[in-house]
Amino acid sequence: MATTDAAVATGTAAFDLTGRTALVTGSSQGIGRTLAQGLAEAGATVIVHGRDAAKAAATADGIATGVGRDVRSAVFDVTDPSAVDAGIQALEDEHGALDILVNNAGIQRRAPITEFRDEDWTDLVSTNLSSVFYVSRRVARGMVARGSGKLIQIGSVQSQLARPGIAPYSATKGAIAMLTKGLCADLAPHGIQANAIAPGYFDTELTQALVADERFSEWVRGRTPAGRWGRTRDLVGALVFLASPASDFVNGQTLYVDGGMTAVV
Template sequence: MDAPRGTALFDLSGRTALVTGSSQGIGRALAQGLAEAGATVVVHGRDAAKAERAAAEIAESTGRETHVALFDVTDAAAVDAGIADVEARLGTPDILVNNAGIQRRNPIADFTDEDWHDLVATNLTSAFLLSRRVARGMIARGSGRIVSIGSVQSQLARPSIAPYSATKGAIVMLTKGLCADLAPHGISVNALAPGYFATELTQPLVDDPAFSAWVAGRTPAGRWGRVDDLVGTLVFLSSDASAFVHGQTIFVDGGMTAVV
């Protein structure tokens, strides 16, 4: 059979995608976009009602099959059990999107041990645990796509979020390291790094006139990102169109990291 060409390179029909933290916010938009590109999507969360509602909405709007997975991404045993359940239903996912993440803000002198450990566990350890577990099935199959969600804060620092920046910087290097291990097995590993995006979690900042003015002035595109702005890059990284793209972090930030 001939290799896909043109727009067919972006077709995800027949593939399954697990998006962690996808019951709301950026993860919800990413799951929707993958379904619209043809994938069978597994919506993940810890709140069953929210995850099931998101999955039902995606299925209704796209006509695609959707599933729900409920487990703690920071706990190795829970990840193992959660992926085993997904594999029993659908096989090893073709696409893993490590999206689950949190933010904590405080000046570094006041930053608590608990907040540090929560950030590392949710933003970094989860990506390691999910990638390690899913990679086993991907290696056996000889194919797969892993995309981790980074941030402009992997390159740019701001006051009060040093630990968050550390976790996102680590995602860049975890992506490179996973590439070294997994590319020989036909698995591509990349990261997608958003700039400032308007979501439920950032709404207080969006509503702050001074902060929104700063975002608009600091971003060459002159605005906050919209969650739909991330979908095209994710579909690219999840599809045959990116078959020779390995170990890269692609910034979707309106140009913020391109300018001083």
């Protein structure tokens, strides 16, 4: 919702998401689940999204029980533009234009570049990049009509840094940083802010093999000035800031939440 200078919230009120509706893609587990819960705790009406209806509904119910407020779920394929259009239309029919979109859905594939399979490249680009374009494009139409909105992409330290074996993943996450700038260029005149959060190395369900690899974990701790893996709750403060009126003059930026990894050599 648009504000005038006289109505700008200050203090902790600037971070209050009461009355806002938020969709978090890929939020039935991992980082996405924590992000959805954090938005709900800040007062938003949250829509958990995934491809598995039962899993998304169970996650929504679990968050709702924990925060004591209604949490919904939605199921559609973010890599299919027709499915995205139908899925967002159904949400708008029920909730009106969304206030907050968190483009969190993503996958990882690992292999040396000389052995990287075509189908893995296609899956990475489709899930990590094309989906952000499809969902943002559709959600932004309602935001433009209303004159306000928050688009938040989940990037990575690989938006800036590269490592062996994940060149295609790094390419998709680097593109997220530039797509975010492009969204800012197109949508800022309509009162919409587009920003990205770039996590470092985080301990989640999907990274357990890496966490359990003591040699790799030692590298992460040594390479990160904070000296540890990230915890998913470390992302919530940045998310609430970017989703709230507190960030109304922040646009086109990538905020690295990485314990200092990208700040030092």
